[in-house]
Amino acid sequence: MTESTDLTRMTAARLASVVATGDASAVEVAQAHLDRITAVDAAVHAFLHVDTAGALAAAGAVDAARAAGGAAALGPLAGVPLALKDVLTMEGIPTTCGSKILEGWRPAYDATVTRRLKEAGVVILGKTNMDEFAMGSSTEHSAYGPTHNPWDLTRIPGGSGGGSAAAVASYEAPLAIGTDTGGSIRQPAAVTGTVGIKPTYGGVSRYGLVALASSLDQAGPCARTVLDAALLHAVIAGHDPLDSTSIDLPVPPVVEAARHPDVRGMRVGVVRELTGDGYQAGVQQRFDESVALLEELGAEVVEVSCPHFPYALAAYYLILPSECSSNLAKFDGMRFGLRAGDDGTRSVEEVMGRTRATGFGDEAIRRIMLGTYALSAGYYDAYYGSAQKVRTLVTRDFAAAFEQVDVLVSPTAPTTAFKLGAKLDDPLAMYLNDVATIPANLAGTPGLSLPIGLAPEDGLPVGLQVMAPVLADHLLYRVGGALEAAMLDRWGAPILDGAPAL
Amino acid sequence: MTHPTDPLMRWDDVLAGFDPVLGLEVHVELGTQTKMFCGCRTEFGAAPNTQTCPTCLALPGALPVVNAVAVESAVRLGLALNCSIASWCRFARKNYFYPDMPKNYQVSQYDEPIAYGGWLDVEVPTPDGPRIHRIEIERAHMEEDTGKSSHVGGETGRIQGAEYSLVDYNRAGIPLIEVVTKPIEGIGALAPELARAFVGELRALVVALGISDAHMHQGSLRCDVNLSLRRTRVDELGTRSETKNVNSLRSVARAVRYEMQRQGALLEAGGRVVQETRHWHEDTGVTTSGRSKEQAEDYRYFPEPDLVPVAPDAAWVEELRSALPEMPADRRRRLQADWGVSDLEMTAVLNADALAVIEATIADGADPAAARKWWMGELARLANERDVELGQLGIFPADVARVIALVEAGTLTDTMARAVVDGVLAGEGSPDDVVTGRGLQVVGDDVSLLAAIDEAVAANPDVVEKIRAGKVTAAGVIVGAVMKATRGQADAARVRELLMAKLGV
Numbered sequence A: 001m002t003e004s005t006d007l008t009r010m011t012a013a014r015l016a017s018v019v020a021t022g023d024a025s026a027v028e029v030a031q032a033h034l035d036r037i038t039a040v041d042a043a044v045h046a047f048l049h050v051d052t053a054g055a056l057a058a059a060g061a062v063d064a065a066r067a068a069g070g071a072a073a074l075g076p077l078a079g080v081p082l083a084l085k086d087v088l089t090m091e092g093i094p095t096t097c098g099s100k101i102l103e104g105w106r107p108a109y110d111a112t113v114t115r116r117l118k119e120a121g122v123v124i125l126g127k128t129n130m131d132e133f134a135m136g137s138s139t140e141h142s143a144y145g146p147t148h149n150p151w152d153l154t155r156i157p158g159g160s161g162g163g164s165a166a167a168v169a170s171y172e173a174p175l176a177i178g179t180d181t182g183g184s185i186r187q188p189a190a191v192t193g194t195v196g197i198k199p200t201y202g203g204v205s206r207y208g209l210v211a212l213a214s215s216l217d218q219a220g221p222c223a224r225t226v227l228d229a230a231l232l233h234a235v236i237a238g239h240d241p242l243d244s245t246s247i248d249l250p251v252p253p254v255v256e257a258a259r260h261p262d263v264r265g266m267r268v269g270v271v272r273e274l275t276g277d278g279y280q281a282g283v284q285q286r287f288d289e290s291v292a293l294l295e296e297l298g299a300e301v302v303e304v305s306c307p308h309f310p311y312a313l314a315a316y317y318l319i320l321p322s323e324c325s326s327n328l329a330k331f332d333g334m335r336f337g338l339r340a341g342d343d344g345t346r347s348v349e350e351v352m353g354r355t356r357a358t359g360f361g362d363e364a365i366r367r368i369m370l371g372t373y374a375l376s377a378g379y380y381d382a383y384y385g386s387a388q389k390v391r392t393l394v395t396r397d398f399a400a401a402f403e404q405v406d407v408l409v410s411p412t413a414p415t416t417a418f419k420l421g422a423k424l425d426d427p428l429a430m431y432l433n434d435v436a437t438i439p440a441n442l443a444g445t446p447g448l449s450l451p452i453g454l455a456p457e458d459g460l461p462v463g464l465q466v467m468a469p470v471l472a473d474h475l476l477y478r479v480g481g482a483l484e485a486a487m488l489d490r491w492g493a494p495i496l497d498g499a500p501a502l
Numbered sequence B: 001m002t003h004p005t006d007p008l009m010r011w012d013d014v015l016a017g018f019d020p021v022l023g024l025e026v027h028v029e030l031g032t033q034t035k036m037f038c039g040c041r042t043e044f045g046a047a048p049n050t051q052t053c054p055t056c057l058a059l060p061g062a063l064p065v066v067n068a069v070a071v072e073s074a075v076r077l078g079l080a081l082n083c084s085i086a087s088w089c090r091f092a093r094k095n096y097f098y099p100d101m102p103k104n105y106q107v108s109q110y111d112e113p114i115a116y117g118g119w120l121d122v123e124v125p126t127p128d129g130p131r132i133h134r135i136e137i138e139r140a141h142m143e144e145d146t147g148k149s150s151h152v153g154g155e156t157g158r159i160q161g162a163e164y165s166l167v168d169y170n171r172a173g174i175p176l177i178e179v180v181t182k183p184i185e186g187i188g189a190l191a192p193e194l195a196r197a198f199v200g201e202l203r204a205l206v207v208a209l210g211i212s213d214a215h216m217h218q219g220s221l222r223c224d225v226n227l228s229l230r231r232t233r234v235d236e237l238g239t240r241s242e243t244k245n246v247n248s249l250r251s252v253a254r255a256v257r258y259e260m261q262r263q264g265a266l267l268e269a270g271g272r273v274v275q276e277t278r279h280w281h282e283d284t285g286v287t288t289s290g291r292s293k294e295q296a297e298d299y300r301y302f303p304e305p306d307l308v309p310v311a312p313d314a315a316w317v318e319e320l321r322s323a324l325p326e327m328p329a330d331r332r333r334r335l336q337a338d339w340g341v342s343d344l345e346m347t348a349v350l351n352a353d354a355l356a357v358i359e360a361t362i363a364d365g366a367d368p369a370a371a372r373k374w375w376m377g378e379l380a381r382l383a384n385e386r387d388v389e390l391g392q393l394g395i396f397p398a399d400v401a402r403v404i405a406l407v408e409a410g411t412l413t414d415t416m417a418r419a420v421v422d423g424v425l426a427g428e429g430s431p432d433d434v435v436t437g438r439g440l441q442v443v444g445d446d447v448s449l450l451a452a453i454d455e456a457v458a459a460n461p462d463v464v465e466k467i468r469a470g471k472v473t474a475a476g477v478i479v480g481a482v483m484k485a486t487r488g489q490a491d492a493a494r495v496r497e498l499l500m501a502k503l504g505v
Ligand SMILES: [Zn+2]
Pocket: B035, B038, B039, B040, B051, B052, B053, B054, B055, B056, B057, B173
């Protein structure tokens, strides 16, 4: 296979080496991607804000560092462009979370993830589109219009991180940061033919990540290859004293695992409850083939039951709205963002109410109301309390499963990308997109999605999910990397080469 | 400010017809260097919104981190209140919208307080002498303070009618410990004094632990009084009112008494007590109705997911227990014995909040009786005149000890000593500086005194006649004239001696 000389087609690993060796400057790499954004983003709408000046300045700083200190002065991703989900703060750059209520707000502080990216010399191109406050599976709930799937512009790119996945899939950026509360990194990866990882909860700092559901949210890498994702994972992960829930232990050896993928002797469990009914035929078919491939590669595959996984979705849709109803209370127009109705005749309470009614979209309001109800006196035990019990049971299911196997696998999403608008009026159908990804959020365990081919019936990408125990994120990369290599052997080219030109 | 006044029942009638049920909630603002969940400073009186950051302003994405010193303070207060310390507890979010509160939820503790099930013995004065009463403590939990609104324009300074409101978030996120008593019953007429004694004892405890300056006038110790009446010989509890922010010890007692009389009158007239928040007005000594709690606010508590549970290590808790300072009651008993004063005198010292300054003055070498006399007398008068607490008067115990030493050495008369104190308060420096600066010194030289006496005698022949005729009290006129002539620097007793000797009386 001959490697492309088009800078936008290169992997992050290759770009880093191109910059390090001086074959191209970081500024040239950044400019190539900015040009690509100019060319295709009108159709894709992956970005809400492109920071051309900032990106070129950051790239220039990498070039200057190389000129001064040589390649040794550069980190493993220095000079590599990245698209940042608009739910993470970046100093001086608009952060909207896909919501009107934050329109025009420019934070004065970097999220820890943003800071680590900057320190690593990663070049941040801009902020990507998302469902409002990360509530959704299609990016259609963005107040700034939907993102389009590069495989078929009439289809959804997944959500909530559809912008990040689409940016990577359309070669606007080799890397992106997503956040995953119920599948918002993994499901968009699956439907766009890209790789996405939700790290172990607490593995990546949440400081500066505008919370949807604090106990579920986790930022993670989006990329076109497993190794690229691992390189990005290593840059953003690690303990942060600003986040109490951040884990103070070494980052799992993810890059090492991605460089040496191997499933020989590994025990892989197929989750019985996450296959069959409700899964599109082509999705199931590609999944079954991949499981067979894992066996061919030397893994020992067994079926595993996680009996409480079918209740995970219902529990999730109580816990998430409960936390989000409280997390979103701070958006009241008093200190930042939109303020509505403040004409000198209205009380503070009225202005707060009008601001929220004007600034929040339908899905945000729906979940705030659900959560407010679930936490109310007299309902708390039946709703929030029961959901927490289910959460414990799901966590125990994982623990029991990981006594038998090293990793679990399932299809990432039940279907391939559906048409824009197809499920917009049916929240329950929309929520079902995350049925396979939600258990890992409830348990805090890590999960990866990687492309395993196109569904025969519609020619759209299918994703496979790998789930590992807490802090065994490297196992995701071992399995993902091995499958990716075997698929590449079989296909002869990366899956995205099959996507239509934009 | 005037307030609509509610009819009050005569105190004796309240006691005859009703039993009060009292509950106290005391918020102690901790004196930590930084806030409960961020690194902002906590200095009182800083310019508005200068002690804020993304976390305490609740800007999107910012996260809380628990202040370990605040946890330690809570554990120590819990131990001093004889509470059990939770081996594992969580913070919870108390959700309600209020502009003071940046997140629109308060991080507090709900069903898992860090300390629970304790007691505190307090001493109340009764006609039969002091009586020890044990107050059961329900819980002590950690939480964060809110910001502060001020309403500008309009006539009342209250939110209704104001032109606009300003919010200062410096106080938002300052650590608080809320101490909640169990209902206190069967105390009748003692209720007001018991409430005051509890808050006073808790304040002494907090100061002894060094966890808060506990200034009630600055709001660093705030008391809410819950009170209901039940008809004597009836089991059913009455409806309670919650009187917020009673900000002095005296007011705690007054507020309890007022609410008992107000509720008594209301119930007697066939009315019913409304469950509500009431505001205490320090100036007029009444409570007025605030927010009604008839439709109980639903705070939708749930465990704070941004924080990990607090799990105090048992060995650490024991370490803190063993390092607790002497409890205030023990200290009082010890000092009373050391100073050899009566219960009555000790009560006076405590009521004047003079224990610490007297103790420090004695530690600086003063005689206990003299130290007590100065602080309870002249200095208490000056503090009262200036409307400040003794500790804030502006004279240190060491200065007072020095003044006492100068008097004992005969260098200063009492009158001159008072002038020295005035000088210290006026910022003229140490007592020795004032003595030098004002030229204050007992005139000990009999020769110059005799000259002054001769002059006074010559100027007042009629008075001299009276003295010689046996009217000794008239000597005061001559002594006064001599004191005037020596600008008060003579020792009056010596002047009198010399005068009598001269006249041969
Ligand atoms: Zn702060």
